[in-house]
Amino acid sequence: MTIIRFNDALRKAASALATLNLPADPRPRLVRDVFGRLRFALDCPADAYPAEALAALKEAQVALGAFASSDEVLTHDSFSFPDKVFADPDWHMTLVQLGHDEDGISLGEAAVMLLDRQITGQDWLRPRDEAQTANRPHRIVFFGLKGGVGRSTALCMTAWGLARQGKCVLLLDFDLESPGLSGLVLPPEKVAEFGVVDWLIEDAVGQSESVLPRMVAASPLGESTIGAIRVAAAIGQDETDYLAKLARAYADVPGDRGPQRLGQRLLRLVEALEAQESPDVTLIDSRAGLHDLAAVAITSIADTALLFASDGTQSWSGYRQLFSHWQQRPEIAQRVRERLAIVRALTPKSNREIGIQRFQQRAYELFSETLYDEIPISPDVVPANDLASPFHPGEADESAPHAPILIDWDEQFQEFDPMLRSEDGGASQARIEATFGALIKFAYKCVQEGAE
Known part of the structure; x- marks a missing residue:
């Protein structure tokens, strides 16, 4: 099994969002915790999102290996005050380089909305x-x-x-x-x-x-x-x-x-x-x-x-x-x-x-x-x-x-x-x-x- 490193995890998650057949609204987001572990997040209740798409996100999350904090996708049901979480000013549109293919050709980049929880450096x-x-x-x-x-x-x-x-x-x-x-x-x-x-x-x-x-x-x-x-x-x-x-x-x-x-x-x-x-x-x-x-x-x-x-x-x-x-x-x-x-x-x-x-x-x-x-x-x-x-x-x-x-x-x-x-x-x-x-x-x- 391939070990997923810190640098790989965000790229792999962004690639999944770019390639999976997901609803355009709400657009899935990413939360990265203080250890670098990632979870997908949806600005809606779980039952308002198509079950097939939710299952695909869970599968992509598990594929992040040690840098997946859970196999559960975050939704409004995960929080007591979801509006506050999804309105946090620390959400930023982040450009992620997707790497290169086997021929060395760039795979381009993907833009993801990322909430990066850091111990230091947030400022x-x-x-x-x-x-x-x-x-x-x-x-x-x-x-x-x-x-x-x-x-x-x-x-x-x-x-x-x-x-x-x-x-x-x-x-x-x-x-x-x-x-x-x-x-x-x-x-x-x-x-x-x-x-x-x-x-x-x-x-x-x-x-x-x-x-x-x-x-x-x-x-x-x-x-x-x-x-x-x-x-x-x-x-x-x-x-x-x-x-x-x-x-x-x-x-x-x-x-x-x-x-x-x-x-x-x-x-x-x-x-x-x-x-x-x-x-x-x-x-x-x-x-x-x-x-x-x-x-x-x-x-x-x-x-x-x-x-x-x-x-x-x-x-x-x-x-x-x-x-x-x-x-x-x-x-x-x-x-x-x-x-x-x-x-x-x-x-x-x-x-x-x-x-x-x-x-x-x-x-x-x-x-x-x-x-x-x-x-x-x-x-x-x-x-x-x-x-x-x-x-x-x-x-x-x-x-x-x-x-x-x-x-x-x-x-x-x-x-x-x-x-x-x-x-x-x-x-x-x-x-x-x-x-x-x-x-x-x-x-x-x-x-x-x-x-x-």
């Missing part, structure tokens, strides 16, 4: 409501697949550059498991009493409002500018129990309309801090890697997500995994892709132009093969009026998501103290602008366009 598929972007500051998230690419330093210099142009900048450290932003922009004695992790803990017991006024501090980095830099650090002043708090920070908490997930809670925090501080722009240092905190920051909070990358296999393969995850769910990809901007971090000075050209080509290939208008939307499963306008910028389009924002490598910024004055060994204004000028200019443009 990658929960983009924010576009209606929530008006009358608030522009939010820019700094994200990287790994550390060591100068992301936090770039954030600090962007904040400084914007403050020099008169902007009030709010910095948030969402890298809770590797906090360090406050160390770059705040002396230890200037750190606020409470941090982001304190807000998450106190919010769970209904005390978040009393924390807000005591979790933001002014950075000396903004003192020489005509603007201001305000910082909400991950860790508060004199913290001695951080790990115990961190272990509880990601929990869902009770709400008036059911449990509030981490993403909803962090969005409330951002909104509350923006209401309190009235910044012109909010800069967020995201958790590195494919982590829930990063998912929340990029999909649910960001107006612009800066994706830091080096020209290495780890960067390209990691971003391909993320983009492919969105590509399988076209309505998510369409809502996220134009918010992305790739940053070429630590650009080498040797063979610079050749390196930049190669990086841009690879970035263009990545976006073209995953998020640009090659996203295959089948007219037979998506209403014509829902089809997005083609989105495929040219390779040379400098405003496209794949067009790299360049940060040059400079040894002075490898062990950099942004609060150190140039006369004391710190970087000069000219050197900062030479290294981070393109990023600062891009961020300023985002802020100005967001204010229009």
Whole structure:
């Protein structure tokens, strides 16, 4: 007997739905549990669906082997409140590649409605409501697949550059498991009493409002500018129990309309801090890697997500995994892709132009093969009026998501103290602008366009 693996199960189930002679209405759906096991689901009572078709679905479900959670098909009879289950916002039209035949010819793809129950990572598929972007500051998230690419330093210099142009900048450290932003922009004695992790803990017991006024501090980095830099650090002043708090920070908490997930809670925090501080722009240092905190920051909070990358296999393969995850769910990809901007971090000075050209080509290939208008939307499963306008910028389009924002490598910024004055060994204004000028200019443009 052939062993069915995780990758095979969804493909096999989607193939069954594409080939079985089933009623068009209701169209069978798929539920995948936290172990990856699948069940077909019908948005109707069992006795309202033809018995022969129901038997065929059961047989196809059993054929999934260990990745079939049961031989019973889910129907309204399976739930106390079926309307709530079938109206869950986490149902997504998902494109499944059906593999190849014996001659290596592609079998195409099938579109299935999938409810993917995951322990983590659900927030990658929960983009924010576009209606929530008006009358608030522009939010820019700094994200990287790994550390060591100068992301936090770039954030600090962007904040400084914007403050020099008169902007009030709010910095948030969402890298809770590797906090360090406050160390770059705040002396230890200037750190606020409470941090982001304190807000998450106190919010769970209904005390978040009393924390807000005591979790933001002014950075000396903004003192020489005509603007201001305000910082909400991950860790508060004199913290001695951080790990115990961190272990509880990601929990869902009770709400008036059911449990509030981490993403909803962090969005409330951002909104509350923006209401309190009235910044012109909010800069967020995201958790590195494919982590829930990063998912929340990029999909649910960001107006612009800066994706830091080096020209290495780890960067390209990691971003391909993320983009492919969105590509399988076209309505998510369409809502996220134009918010992305790739940053070429630590650009080498040797063979610079050749390196930049190669990086841009690879970035263009990545976006073209995953998020640009090659996203295959089948007219037979998506209403014509829902089809997005083609989105495929040219390779040379400098405003496209794949067009790299360049940060040059400079040894002075490898062990950099942004609060150190140039006369004391710190970087000069000219050197900062030479290294981070393109990023600062891009961020300023985002802020100005967001204010229009």
